Amino acid sequence: MSSGGTVLIAYRNRPWLSRADRGRIAQALILVLIAATAAVVPAGAARASANLIANPGLEGLDPTGFPVCWERSGWGDQSFTFGLASPGHTGANAIRVTLTTSPNGDRKAMMLENPSCAPNVTPGHRYDLSAWYTTTTANTVMTMFRHDVAQGWVYWTDLATLPVTSTWTRKTVRTPEVPAGTDQIVWGVTIYGVGTLQTDDYEMNDATQPAPEQSCSAGDACTRGVWQVLPFNSPVRAIHAVVLKNGNVLLVAGSGNDPDAFAAGTFTTAVYRPETGTFSNVPTPADLFCSGHVQLADGRVLIMGGNKDYPAADGSHGYKGLKNSYVFDPATGSYSRVNDMTAGSWYPSATIMGNGDVIALGGLGEDSSGTVATQYFKTSESRWLSLNEANQTWNFWGLYPSMILMQDGRLFYTGSHVFGNGLPGTGSSIYDYDANTITPVGGLQNKDQRDQSMSVLLPPAQDQKVLTIGGGNIDSNPDANRLTDLIDLKRADPAYTAGPPLPTGTLTGGVPQTSTQGKMYVSAVLLPDGKVFETGGGLHNRADPVYEASMYDPATNTFTPGLATDPVPRTYHSSAFLLPDGRVMSVGDNPGNGSFDMRLSIYSPPYLFHGARPQILHISENEWAYGSTHTITVDDPILRAELIRPGAVTHSSDPNQRFVDLPMSVNGDTIGLNLTSNPNIAPPGWYMLFVVGTNGVPSVARWVHVG
Amino acid sequence: MRIRRVLTLAGVVALVAAAAAVLVTLGRAALTPSSVAAAPAVTDSTWPYYSPAPAESGSPPPAARPGRTATASAVPAVSPAPFVQHFADGPTAGPQPMRRSPTAPLKVPAFVDGCDHNYGTRTQCVPLAFPDGVTGAAGKCSWLAAHGFTGLIVAGRDVQGLDADGDGTACD
Ligand SMILES: [Cu+2]
Numbered sequence: 001m002s003s004g005g006t007v008l009i010a011y012r013n014r015p016w017l018s019r020a021d022r023g024r025i026a027q028a029l030i031l032v033l034i035a036a037t038a039a040v041v042p043a044g045a046a047r048a049s050a051n052l053i054a055n056p057g058l059e060g061l062d063p064t065g066f067p068v069c070w071e072r073s074g075w076g077d078q079s080f081t082f083g084l085a086s087p088g089h090t091g092a093n094a095i096r097v098t099l100t101t102s103p104n105g106d107r108k109a110m111m112l113e114n115p116s117c118a119p120n121v122t123p124g125h126r127y128d129l130s131a132w133y134t135t136t137t138a139n140t141v142m143t144m145f146r147h148d149v150a151q152g153w154v155y156w157t158d159l160a161t162l163p164v165t166s167t168w169t170r171k172t173v174r175t176p177e178v179p180a181g182t183d184q185i186v187w188g189v190t191i192y193g194v195g196t197l198q199t200d201d202y203e204m205n206d207a208t209q210p211a212p213e214q215s216c217s218a219g220d221a222c223t224r225g226v227w228q229v230l231p232f233n234s235p236v237r238a239i240h241a242v243v244l245k246n247g248n249v250l251l252v253a254g255s256g257n258d259p260d261a262f263a264a265g266t267f268t269t270a271v272y273r274p275e276t277g278t279f280s281n282v283p284t285p286a287d288l289f290c291s292g293h294v295q296l297a298d299g300r301v302l303i304m305g306g307n308k309d310y311p312a313a314d315g316s317h318g319y320k321g322l323k324n325s326y327v328f329d330p331a332t333g334s335y336s337r338v339n340d341m342t343a344g345s346w347y348p349s350a351t352i353m354g355n356g357d358v359i360a361l362g363g364l365g366e367d368s369s370g371t372v373a374t375q376y377f378k379t380s381e382s383r384w385l386s387l388n389e390a391n392q393t394w395n396f397w398g399l400y401p402s403m404i405l406m407q408d409g410r411l412f413y414t415g416s417h418v419f420g421n422g423l424p425g426t427g428s429s430i431y432d433y434d435a436n437t438i439t440p441v442g443g444l445q446n447k448d449q450r451d452q453s454m455s456v457l458l459p460p461a462q463d464q465k466v467l468t469i470g471g472g473n474i475d476s477n478p479d480a481n482r483l484t485d486l487i488d489l490k491r492a493d494p495a496y497t498a499g500p501p502l503p504t505g506t507l508t509g510g511v512p513q514t515s516t517q518g519k520m521y522v523s524a525v526l527l528p529d530g531k532v533f534e535t536g537g538g539l540h541n542r543a544d545p546v547y548e549a550s551m552y553d554p555a556t557n558t559f560t561p562g563l564a565t566d567p568v569p570r571t572y573h574s575s576a577f578l579l580p581d582g583r584v585m586s587v588g589d590n591p592g593n594g595s596f597d598m599r600l601s602i603y604s605p606p607y608l609f610h611g612a613r614p615q616i617l618h619i620s621e622n623e624w625a626y627g628s629t630h631t632i633t634v635d636d637p638i639l640r641a642e643l644i645r646p647g648a649v650t651h652s653s654d655p656n657q658r659f660v661d662l663p664m665s666v667n668g669d670t671i672g673l674n675l676t677s678n679p680n681i682a683p684p685g686w687y688m689l690f691v692v693g694t695n696g697v698p699s700v701a702r703w704v705h706v707g
Numbered sequence: 708m709r710i711r712r713v714l715t716l717a718g719v720v721a722l723v724a725a726a727a728a729v730l731v732t733l734g735r736a737a738l739t740p741s742s743v744a745a746a747p748a749v750t751d752s753t754w755p756y757y758s759p760a761p762a763e764s765g766s767p768p769p770a771a772r773p774g775r776t777a778t779a780s781a782v783p784a785v786s787p788a789p790f791v792q793h794f795a796d797g798p799t800a801g802p803q804p805m806r807r808s809p810t811a812p813l814k815v816p817a818f819v820d821g822c823d824h825n826y827g828t829r830t831q832c833v834p835l836a837f838p839d840g841v842t843g844a845a846g847k848c849s850w851l852a853a854h855g856f857t858g859l860i861v862a863g864r865d866v867q868g869l870d871a872d873g874d875g876t877a878c879d
Pocket residue numbers: 573651
């Protein structure tokens with residue numbers, strides 16, 4: 001009523017009335033009526049636009065006394081109550097959920113999953129969801145489910161943690177784009193710890209922004225992007241590449257698969273500075289060729305294992321793995337040694353866990369036998385645990401096994417590996433370090449020809465989907481294949497299903513590939529627009545480069561073929577990774593004749609030709625705790641924001657590569673970015689923060705530290 | 708005086724509206740149950756598949772999963788515990804049988820990289836198996852030549868018969 005009252009008083013004070021004044025009075029009257037209407041409908045709906053929620057203020061009750069169109073939901077062994085609090089934020093009612101014990105599970109008041117209560121949505125649209133709340137616990141989360149026309153009701157995603165507050169507070173979060181095949185959603189606020197949560201005055205408004213007219217005058221580059229071969233070469237054989245928290249790139253060769261360098265004990269590393277196009281050499285303490293690597297929580301790089309020896313010509317021994325381990329510090333540009341691993345590790349995997357520790361699996365030992373130890377780096381003590389300090393399965397995981405961290409802390413072995421056949425059985429599995437179990441996962445096609453395929457956790461990480469692309473077999477040496485396999489790790493019993501075939505490209509001399517020819521040595525790079533760029537590769541064991549690049553869209557499960565191809569062959573010992581400026585860098589090629597291509601290529605994706613880049617003008621802070629919200633200001637409306645973990649790649653293997661969606665609380669150009677409370681979705685470390693404009697163009701990254 | 712009539716009308720509308728709001732609110736208050744609704748049986752489809760956590764064994768090695776200790780506490784949490792979904796929790800396949808601690812090294816072929824290190828420098832790669840259709844010494848040698856192999860030494864034994872003249876250099 002107050003706004004109407006103010007208007008009336010203002011007019012009373014005026015001594016004289018013109019025709020225009022009468023018009024204003026009519027407007028004032030309308031305002032009064034609106035104010036009165038708002039008083040009659042205590043939904044907290046300040047906006048005139050349609051609130052899509054049925055019974056948003058929880059005032060209409062069913063015969064059991066619970067709000068119409070709402071239900072008590074959740075699972076677990078808590079002691080809990082659902083009830084109504086009175087008064088609510090506005091009106092008589094709020095929903096109150098109290099947990100007095102909470103050993104597991106969660107509880108939430110949810111919109112009813114039926115056609116008359118669940119809000120209808122349009123695929124491709126985004127919605128602002130808001131609720132007023134008080135909570136005594138921070139163990140809260142806004143969670144959404146969607147009605148998939150094929151699958152029925154399924155989990156969609158979590159949006160934000162609601163911090164503790166005793167006064168009514170409003171939280172608004174914008175959904176991601178509604179996926180295709182979705183006709184309704186429901187959502188609510190979950191409580192999963194001891195405490196009391198009250199919610200009221202729910203609101204949901206269509207916040208879809210019209211896409212600006214796409215303009216691109218760059219010709220071919222508009223759809224295919226552009227490659228540029230840099231006018232200078234890499235000073236080292238870039239077999240291992242790690243994007244550092246300062247935006248520079250660590251290129252590690254060790255002996256670089258160069259017998260003379262190995263014989264001379266000449267091991268090399270360089271740091272490349274993309275901003276200046278310059279390199280600096282780093283004294284390299286051991287042959288880090290064939291090592292594993294991962295960014296630690298503080299942005300230093302843990303390097304493990306490496307090459308102790310090449311095989312003997314008479315086959316009396318094979319490759320031998322080093323036990324050495326080092327930490328590379330981007331601040332000092334130098335390696336420092338940590339304690340040795342428990343076993344030699346030539347081609348080990350390395351995955352950072354939600355607690356910041358690192359698990360390394362597979363590889364070859366000091367005597368060239370298979371390393372069966374689970375090697376565990378305890379970051380807080382900066383050391384590798386001894387064999388009996390870590391859980392042991394004694395399983396041999398092969399070479400560079402792709403072990404992707406799942407949202408519950410287990411590791412998904414994707415079946416992507418280096419050299420020879422896949423592991424026995426189905427070729428992929430879920431490894432539970434805590435329970436010490438390995439459970440087979442089915443569905444991977446032709447698991448013995450996935451040698452030097454590449455697996456990625458698709459954007460966003462919250463969706464828990466993995467794509468495995470291509471592969472071959474260096475032992476039997478068939479034509480590499482076009483297989484792709486997709487798995488949804490949200491399913492109760494996940495299994496791979498066949499994805500669309502990899503597009504074909506051309507071989508040396510422009511010869512088109514046949515319909516059955518694909519590639520191994522493939523690189524797949526998560527881009528800030530949420531797509532996956534796949535590039536490079538070859539047809540046979542260290543031979544026959546394939547010139548092909550395509551864009552995979554996780555939202556549509558399709559490859560857009562025919563992107564510009566790297567003019568440099570990129571087969572064995574090649575890698576590609578995202579730079580903080582949104583371009584892709586590609587390095588290395590080591591064909592069977594023993595040569596090494598020192599050229600460096602940079603790819604500018606099509607999005608860089610579609611208009612101005614959004615600017616992140618300000619970040620409230622760059623230390624981000626789990627479950628917190630951080631404010632940025634931008635110069636133009638943005639579609640999405642995300643964190644991308646910087647690459648640490650070798651041999652088509654970067655299991656830590658991930659794209660973490662940041663649901664947005666939009667208030668004009670001031671955007672709250674909501675970080676997940678779950679460290680398994682965004683393991684601690686430095687991340688590239690990107691925003692994407694409504695024109696689909698990503699910003700340049702800013703660096704933030706998570707955890 | 709027309710304006711006074713308008714103002715009066717507006718005031719009446721506002722009063723009526725306010726009265727209506729009070730009546731509506733009172734009506735709703737009357738409907739509000741005085742007691743808290745009892746905890747219901749859960750029937751909605753939004754729950755994840757749930758299986759009880761396995762019993763913990765002996766001395767605990769480091770847990771790689773973030774704990775959810777805050778949820779077990781009796782005191783409300785100020786910073787959130789990780790919200791973890793129970794996905795991928797109903798596999799039809801059982802876990803692999805546990806392995807025993809190995810008593811012998813796990814043998815891996817010396818030429819694990821698919822390269823026949825009988826030939827070339829230690830980092831060259833004459834394939835153990837050539838691509839389809841590449842057969843015989845002549846076929847292999849022309850394939851190697853086409854792929855940039857020159858002065859290919861026989862470093863071990865000439866197992867693929869590429870050094871017909873036995874001079875220690877293959878395909879010459
Ligand atoms: Cu290699």
